[in-house]
Amino acid sequence: MKILVVDDSKAMRMIVRRSLRQAGFGNCEVAEAADGKLALDAIRAAPPDLVLSDWNMPEMSGIELLLELRREGRDVRFGFVTTEGTPDMRARAMEAGALFLLAKPFTADDLRDTLEKVSL
Amino acid sequence: MSAPATLGDWIGAAEAAVTEVATTALACGSVHTAAGSERAPQSLFGAYVPLVAAGCQVQIGVVAEWEACQALARALFGMDPGAELEADSDVSDALGEIANMVAGCVKTRMNERTPGLNTGLPLCVTGHVEPSAGAEHASVALYFDDVLASVRVLLSPSGDPVSIRSRAQARAGARGA
Numbered sequence: 462m463k464i465l466v467v468d469d470s471k472a473m474r475m476i477v478r479r480s481l482r483q484a485g486f487g488n489c490e491v492a493e494a495a496d497g498k499l500a501l502d503a504i505r506a507a508p509p510d511l512v513l514s515d516w517n518m519p520e521m522s523g524i525e526l527l528l529e530l531r532r533e534g535r536d537v538r539f540g541f542v543t544t545e546g547t548p549d550m551r552a553r554a555m556e557a558g559a560l561f562l563l564a565k566p567f568t569a570d571d572l573r574d575t576l577e578k579v580s581l
Numbered sequence: 582m583s584a585p586a587t588l589g590d591w592i593g594a595a596e597a598a599v600t601e602v603a604t605t606a607l608a609c610g611s612v613h614t615a616a617g618s619e620r621a622p623q624s625l626f627g628a629y630v631p632l633v634a635a636g637c638q639v640q641i642g643v644v645a646e647w648e649a650c651q652a653l654a655r656a657l658f659g660m661d662p663g664a665e666l667e668a669d670s671d672v673s674d675a676l677g678e679i680a681n682m683v684a685g686c687v688k689t690r691m692n693e694r695t696p697g698l699n700t701g702l703p704l705c706v707t708g709h710v711e712p713s714a715g716a717e718h719a720s721v722a723l724y725f726d727d728v729l730a731s732v733r734v735l736l737s738p739s740g741d742p743v744s745i746r747s748r749a750q751a752r753a754g755a756r757g758a
Contacts, residue, residue, distance in 0.1 A: 479659060547688060547698075
């Protein structure tokens with residue numbers, strides 16, 4: 462399985478990678494993108510099985526990325542890993558087609574439970 | 582309609598938020614308030630994240646001495662306490678992410694009281710930070726295990742932008758802003 466981690470923070474991309482390993486997804490191929498625009502290019506070139514994206518990023522936000530993917534008819538599985546944990550943000554994410562919104566800070570167990578709930 | 586949140590409400594939410602982040606993302610065994618304001622460090626590095634809603638502007642900051650920031654970065658990365666960080670930008674990035682998580686937790690805690698808050702991108706600064714005129718500010722010094730850091734709140738009750746003015750230059754590595 463190929464997972465694309467999208468976050469403008471190198472620290473956060475590293476933490477998501479580590480958490481994926483700790484959550485039992487160490488065999489997955491993990492790629493990274495530093496903002497929504499770079500992620501969009503990467504997904505157009507080679508769609509991953511899952512996108513794990515931050516919400517607030519320069520250039521193109523996570524929600525803008527998701528909306529653009531859906532506008533282009535791309536149904537790649539998409540989840541948010543973000544500090545935006547309020548009910549209205551969760552509603553916006555689900556309405557746009559996200560599978561889940563995992564709020565930071567999170568543990569490897571939280572990540573595993575979230576991914577298992579969406580049958581990954 | 583409830584009264585606007587006060588500086589005390591914000592700093593209370595920020596202290597609870599930073600404790601949540603410390604005990605999860607930083608894997609701290611204990612977080613406790615420093616005994617006195619004399620322990621608050623004077624020469625600081627830190628990261629600030631804006632929270633903005635109609636009629637309300639807040640900056641949430643996490644600040645500490647540079648060596649303490651390095652310790653917090655190691656904790657965030659899951660590194661051993663004595664391990665060498667690759668670059669100063671790793672510390673900036675880590676403090677930005679810690680401040681981002683704290684601001685997100687504050688937003689969740691204050692969402693009912695101050696609906697419609699939007700989160701901005703982190704800005705890292707070095708030196709003594711002075712809020713713009715008219716802004717209220719408060720801080721709480723905390724020990725994350727044995728690492729001393731402070732969480733700061735700068736609040737503009739009028740809703741005017743809270744600009745951050747540092748007596749030293751911004752350190753490289755701030756994200757986005």
